[in-house]
Structures are given as structure tokens and as C-alpha cells.
Amino acid sequence: MTMPFTSAFRRSRTRRAGCMATLAVASCALFAGLATATQTVVIGEVEVQSTGDAAYVEAMRAAIVRTTGxxxxATDPAFATLIQDARRYVQIFRPPTGGNPARITLDVVAIERAIAALGQTTWSRERPVVLGVITAAPEGADPGTVRAQLERxxxxxxxPLRLSSAAAAGVTPGTVVTPEAALLAARxxxxxxxxxxxxxxxxxQWTLFDGASATxxxxxxxxxxxxxxxxxxxGSLAAVAQPLxxxxxxxxGVRSLKDYADVQKLLVAMPAIKSADLVATDAEGAWFRVExxxxxxxxxxALATQPRLKREGGSNSRDYRYGP
Incomplete structure (x- = not known):
């Protein structure tokens, strides 16, 4: 039974100066409005069931889990002092109303600074969006209950989780999903x-397809x-720990403005890449410079995890092929 979810550039030797100038202006304008496959996660908005000072502690534990990944x-002694001082990080407290639990807004920037001061790492708030698909659910399982458990x-x-039915994702219920099919559905x-x-x-059994492996x-x-x-x-923490x-x-294979836009999206969505700029075009494609x-x-x-950018030549080659 399928669970029916509803939510779900180096300069070019053959450089074309006039075309490049026009393309750079057009592509910059296009890139400015791009939405990447990452999403900014809300860290400091927490619903709590506890009352009094315990509510602040509950909220802080939740925020620390989200911030560190x-x-x-939540129970690591390294964060004991931060948890004990939870109240000082509270910005807004909204009491429970109409059956809804109390909500606490915490100062996330201050929490991130405090975590760094403790010598601990944080997970960037810009995180990859995950497509969740169920191909075979337990017999008699309630779709609403399963969805609620996943979302919680x-x-x-x-x-960031986006749930979809198998049919909407283009996969066949009850069959083994290939990495190619899973990543295509995600895109x-x-x-x-x-x-x-x-x-x-x-x-x-859950399988995570990230382009580099299946876990x-x-x-x-x-x-x-x-x-x-x-x-x-x-993976994000390991990537950003290296010097820029x-x-x-x-x-x-980059031919049109849409192609440039797609490649730009793929690059800036990677945790290890801080910026990506188009610097030249040639008869076969384009050169990009990344930080x-x-x-x-x-x-x-980083590029080894992106199935739409395939390396051409040997291990030291700087040539890649863009594909759909």
C-alpha cells in the first residue's frame, strides 16, 4: 500500500567578448531571483509542553539539537551551562491558547555564538531539502499518523522535509527505487x-540518496x-571545516540562460561552496569560479556528489559535463 502524502568559471581561449558581456548581465539578473534546493531552517521557534523554568530548558534543548544537527x-554535558542559562536567551514567550501549546522564541544568533564559544560546531541554517517518499507502508497504517510522525x-x-506520494514522485509502489529515479524525483x-x-x-527500511551514495x-x-x-x-560540518x-x-553542455541558471543552482546549493561566479564562455560551455x-x-x-555534473578526463581534469 502506498502512503498518500499531499505535501510534499579561467578565461577562455575562444572567448566571445560581446556575447559574454550580454550573457553576464542577463545571467546575473536571472541568478538574483533563483531559488535553490536549500531552505533556511527555523531554529529558535519552539513549542513546549513544560511550564515555568522547565519550559525554557525544553526549548533550549530543542534549539541545540537543531543548531548542532x-x-x-540535548543531553551532552558540553552544553550544560547553556541549558542552565536558557532563560537569558528567551526573546518571546507565548502562553498556550485554544488547545495549542506554549511557544518560545529564542535568540538563535546568541545561541550559535555561545555554542562556538564552547568549542562546538553548528550546522548551517541553509540546509538541503529532502524529498520523502514511501513505497510500501505497513498494512493498515494510518497515513495521517505516519505523516505526522515524519513531520514531527x-x-x-x-x-527540511517535503513529503510526496510514490505516484506523484514518479516511482512504482512496492518496487526497488534506483538512485537515478530517486534523484530525478527529488529534482x-x-x-x-x-x-x-x-x-x-x-x-x-529508509534509503537516503544524496548523489554520492545510498545510505x-x-x-x-x-x-x-x-x-x-x-x-x-x-557531511556539511566536514565540508565547512576545511579552509576556503x-x-x-x-x-x-551549458548552452542557454536556463542551463547557466541550473548550474548556478546546483553549485550554490552545496554546503562546501560559498559562492559561484560565471567568468567566461566558449564554444563548448562555460567557466565558473567558486569559493x-x-x-x-x-x-x-563536492562535485562528486552531484549526478548532473559528470567529470570528464582523469582525476585531475577540470572538465565536467552538465546533464539533465
Whole structure:
């Protein structure tokens, strides 16, 4: 049974100066309005069930989990002083009304600074959007309950999750989903990676397709969300921990403004890449210059996770082929 979810550039030797000037202006205007497959996560808005000072502590624990990308951070002794001082970070307290729980707004910038002062790392608030698809649900499972459990886990972990039915995602229920099909479904849905789940009785198997690998998680209905958050946060932290450097590379197959826009979107959506600029075009494509964690080596690692940019030539080649 399928779960019916509703939400779901180096300069060119053959440079064409006039065309380049026109294209640069046009593409800059186009890029200014682009929406990437990342989403800014709300960290400091927390619903709480506790009352009094316990409510502030509950909110702080939730914010620390979202900020660090680690579920275990809520009980990590490294954050004990931050949790004890939770009240000083409260900006707004909204009492419960009409059956809705109390809501607390925390000073996220101050919390991030405090975490850094403790020598701990934070997960960027700009995070990849995950497409969630279930191809086989437990017999008799209530779709609304399953959806609520997934959405609640995603909120708790600070993971942008977009749920879709298998049919809407273009995959066949009850079949094994290939990485290509999963990533294609993610792109169609405006997501960056795909999380595909199937249940065998009460046991769930979730597979995260991120373009570089397929990671499998076993457990309950929320195991996929928990595993995806762990994996994406760890990958992001590892990427940004490297020193920034510039690197240039060539992309073949870039012909139109839409192609330039698509490549720009793919680049700026990667956690390791801080900026990406078009600097030249030639008869075969375009050159891009990026500011990236780890420089040229970091760029190669980052692009290896993007199936639409395939490296051509040997391991030291700076040529890539753009594909749909």
C-alpha cells in the first residue's frame, strides 16, 4: 500500500567578448531571483509542553539539537551551562491558547555564538531539502499518523522535509527505487536529496540518496529522518571545516540562460561552496569560479556528489559535463 502524502568559471581561449558581456548581465539578473534546493531552517521557534523554568530548558534543548544537527546534543554535558542559562536567551514567550501549546522564541544568533564559544560546531541554517517518499507502508497504517510522525521528527531535527506520494514522485509502489529515479524525483519536487522508505511489518527500511551514495537506515517510522539529519549535518560540518579557497572549472553542455541558471543552482546549493561566479564562455560551455571549502580538492569532492555534473578526463581534469 502506498502512503498518500499531499505535501510534499579561467578565461577562455575562444572567448566571445560581446556575447559574454550580454550573457553576464542577463545571467546575473536571472541568478538574483533563483531559488535553490536549500531552505533556511527555523531554529529558535519552539513549542513546549513544560511550564515555568522547565519550559525554557525544553526549548533550549530543542534549539541545540537543531543548531548542532545532533540529537545527542540535548543531553551532552558540553552544553550544560547553556541549558542552565536558557532563560537569558528567551526573546518571546507565548502562553498556550485554544488547545495549542506554549511557544518560545529564542535568540538563535546568541545561541550559535555561545555554542562556538564552547568549542562546538553548528550546522548551517541553509540546509538541503529532502524529498520523502514511501513505497510500501505497513498494512493498515494510518497515513495521517505516519505523516505526522515524519513531520514531527523533521521539525525536531531541523531537517527540511517535503513529503510526496510514490505516484506523484514518479516511482512504482512496492518496487526497488534506483538512485537515478530517486534523484530525478527529488529534482522534480524542488528537493536536493531523496529519502525513500518501505516497511516490512513494523520494521522500516529508509534509503537516503544524496548523489554520492545510498545510505540505509533501519528502525521505526522516524529512523529515516533521524539518519538523514545525522548524515547531512555530518557531511556539511566536514565540508565547512576545511579552509576556503578558490577554484575554477569548465562545464560542457551549458548552452542557454536556463542551463547557466541550473548550474548556478546546483553549485550554490552545496554546503562546501560559498559562492559561484560565471567568468567566461566558449564554444563548448562555460567557466565558473567558486569559493569552496578545501579549494580545488574540496571542489572535486563536492562535485562528486552531484549526478548532473559528470567529470570528464582523469582525476585531475577540470572538465565536467552538465546533464539533465
Amino acid at each position: 545532533r540529537r545527542s546534543a 521528527a523533521a521539525i525536531e531535527r531541523g531537517l 522534480r519536487a524542488g528537493a536536493d536529496v531523496a529519502l525513500v522508505g518501505a516497511a516490512d511489518g513494523a520494521e522500516w 540505509v537506515f533501519y528502525g521505526d517510522v522516524a529512523a529515516g529522518v533521524e539518519g538523514a539529519a545525522d548524515t547531512l549535518a555530518l 579557497g578558490e577554484a575554477e572549472f569548465h562545464v560542457r 569552496v571549502s578545501g579549494g580545488a580538492a574540496g571542489l572535486a569532492e
